[in-house]
Amino acid sequence: TTAQIGVTGLAVMGSNLARNFARNGYTVAVHNRSAAKTHALMEEHGHEGDFIAAETAKEFVQALERPRRLVVMVKAGGPTDAVIEEFAPLLEPGDMIIDGGNAHFADTRRREAALREQGIHFVGAGISGGEEGALNGPSIMPGGPAESYESLGPMLEKISAKAADGAPCVTHVGPDGAGHFVKMVHNGIEYADMQLIGEAYQLLRDVAGYSPAQIAEIFRTWNTGRLDSYLIEITAEVLAHVDAATGKPFVDVVVDQAEQKGTGRWTVQIALDLGVPVSGIAEAVFARSLSGHASLRDASRSLAGPKATPLSAAEAGAFADRVEQALYASKIVSYVQGFHEIDAARDEYDWDIDLGKVASIWRGGCIIRAAFLDRIRAAYDARPDLPSLLSDEGFAQEIAAAQDDWREVLVAATRQGVPTPGFAAALAYYDALRAERLPAALTQGQRDFFGAHTYRRVDRDGSFHTLWGGDRSEIES
Numbered sequence: 235t236t237a238q239i240g241v242t243g244l245a246v247m248g249s250n251l252a253r254n255f256a257r258n259g260y261t262v263a264v265h266n267r268s269a270a271k272t273h274a275l276m277e278e279h280g281h282e283g284d285f286i287a288a289e290t291a292k293e294f295v296q297a298l299e300r301p302r303r304l305v306v307m308v309k310a311g312g313p314t315d316a317v318i319e320e321f322a323p324l325l326e327p328g329d330m331i332i333d334g335g336n337a338h339f340a341d342t343r344r345r346e347a348a349l350r351e352q353g354i355h356f357v358g359a360g361i362s363g364g365e366e367g368a369l370n371g372p373s374i375m376p377g378g379p380a381e382s383y384e385s386l387g388p389m390l391e392k393i394s395a396k397a398a399d400g401a402p403c404v405t406h407v408g409p410d411g412a413g414h415f416v417k418m419v420h421n422g423i424e425y426a427d428m429q430l431i432g433e434a435y436q437l438l439r440d441v442a443g444y445s446p447a448q449i450a451e452i453f454r455t456w457n458t459g460r461l462d463s464y465l466i467e468i469t470a471e472v473l474a475h476v477d478a479a480t481g482k483p484f485v486d487v488v489v490d491q492a493e494q495k496g497t498g499r500w501t502v503q504i505a506l507d508l509g510v511p512v513s514g515i516a517e518a519v520f521a522r523s524l525s526g527h528a529s530l531r532d533a534s535r536s537l538a539g540p541k542a543t544p545l546s547a548a549e550a551g552a553f554a555d556r557v558e559q560a561l562y563a564s565k566i567v568s569y570v571q572g573f574h575e576i577d578a579a580r581d582e583y584d585w586d587i588d589l590g591k592v593a594s595i596w597r598g599g600c601i602i603r604a605a606f607l608d609r610i611r612a613a614y615d616a617r618p619d620l621p622s623l624l625s626d627e628g629f630a631q632e633i634a635a636a637q638d639d640w641r642e643v644l645v646a647a648t649r650q651g652v653p654t655p656g657f658a659a660a661l662a663y664y665d666a667l668r669a670e671r672l673p674a675a676l677t678q679g680q681r682d683f684f685g686a687h688t689y690r691r692v693d694r695d696g697s698f699h700t701l702w703g704g705d706r707s708e709i710e711s
């Protein structure tokens with residue numbers, strides 16, 4: 235027998251993905267650098283479907299039907315290159331290597347170009363949904379050559395999550411690194427979503443005076459409305475959880491220093507290179523980084539702050555409603571920024587990415603899955619050239635309805651000294667976009683003053699310079 239697909243790298247993600255393929259009726263060849271993981275998978279889950287266990291790379295490749303489809307699920311970076319180096323010489327033109335790890339899209343572009351020389355199709359596929367998603371249906375973002383999707387696509391569609399309307403959460407995103415790029419931005423948006431939820435929690439706790447259990451209930455209620463999403467759902471679970479050892483709220487016994495693996499940081503680094511303002515995502519990355527500076531925080535605890543004035547019970551309820559508005563409006567801005575980054579990459583790399591499809595495949599399986607994404611899909615489907623999600627009438631109206639509360643929440647946060655960098659960055663972005671005039675005009679004047687960098691005028695074409703050190707007359711340059 236031959237296998238229709240092979241998975242090498244059988245840590246948690248790889249073995250769950252292999253089981254997902256097998257449970258969907260495919261014969262799956264499985265391989266891992268150290269054979270112990272292969273044996274463990276066969277022993278524990280071999281009965282779930284048709285697996286072919288391979289001890290060596292050669293056996294693995296021989297077990298695959300042609301053209302071969304070989305999924306690599308190893309630690310991103312050096313290990314991925316090591317695996318490619320090992321397998322590429324054993325493959326033939328037309329075979330496919332599918333990298334399901336969290337690769338940097340620039341690495342994916344490099345690998346795709348190198349393998350193309352050998353006629354091997356390299357598909358960088360972003361996979362989101364964690365272990366559970368890999369087993370029961372992730373959101374999959376494959377890039378690479380469009381023709382590889384013809385035979386690979388139907389298999390991925392089968393194992394992927396399905397949106398509420400039954401559509402599979404996978405599409406051919408675009409060429410070479412497009413899939414991993416979109417996965418990177420997905421993670422950037424995930425960081426922003428998590429930060430905004432964190433700020434909402436802290437405000438409900440410090441300004442409104444609610445307990446974690448009460449806040450869990452508030453999030454449960456929010457989850458039945460327009461904020462309905464996986465992250466809101468698990469937030470309620472985490473907040474309701476009580477630590478068995480101490481009887482305290484779980485959230486109070488966890489060290490408040492957030493870690494990160496790098497995809498959020500990449501989203502911001504690349505956005506800087508592309509010149510795209512992803513301020514909300516950046517604040518989320520910085521907030522995690524700030525939380526980890528323990529000695530700086532220790533040294534700063536005695537700094538002056540405002541006197542806390544807790545709200546009455548009646549005021550607290552109204553405040554919670556305002557926080558919901560602020561959270562929703564800020565969330566819209568995060569998505570505006572994330573989609574802007576994908577749009578900019580589309581131009582930079584000549585990728586034909588359909589933004590409506592991206593929103594569509596994020597509706598299920600992935601960490602940012604949310605009812606809200608169906609609205610984004612609809613907005614882009616109605617107008618594929620939408621300059622920004624804020625240009626969509628529906629979103630613009632919702633923000634218009636939310637903005638008074640959004641501002642009030644930030645006033646309360648500022649007055650009480652609760653840090654809300656995500657909410658604040660989102661509102662500043664919104665206000666900057668709507669502003670009639672920005673102080674950028676003054677910036678241009680300063681640049682011209684100290685560096686003769688020139689400026690453009692509102693009333694005439696051309697570049698101009700004022701002779702600041704002389705008679706201050708203007709010359710055209």
Ligand code: NBP
Pocket residue numbers: 242243244245246247248266267268271307308309310312313314316317334335336337361362363364365
């Ligand atoms: P890990 O990222 O922990 O990687 C472990 C696997 O890599 C093992 O199979 C290991 O083989 C293999 N490996 C290493 Br390390 N170095 C190797 C080398 N030089 N040659 C061959 N194999 C090597 O596994 P994971 O958590 O299952 O994640 C797999 C990929 O999926 C990663 O890229 C990750 O970023 C991505 N991802 C993870 C999640 C998640 O929720 N965990 C979600 C989405 C994407 P060994 O057994 O012989 O040491």
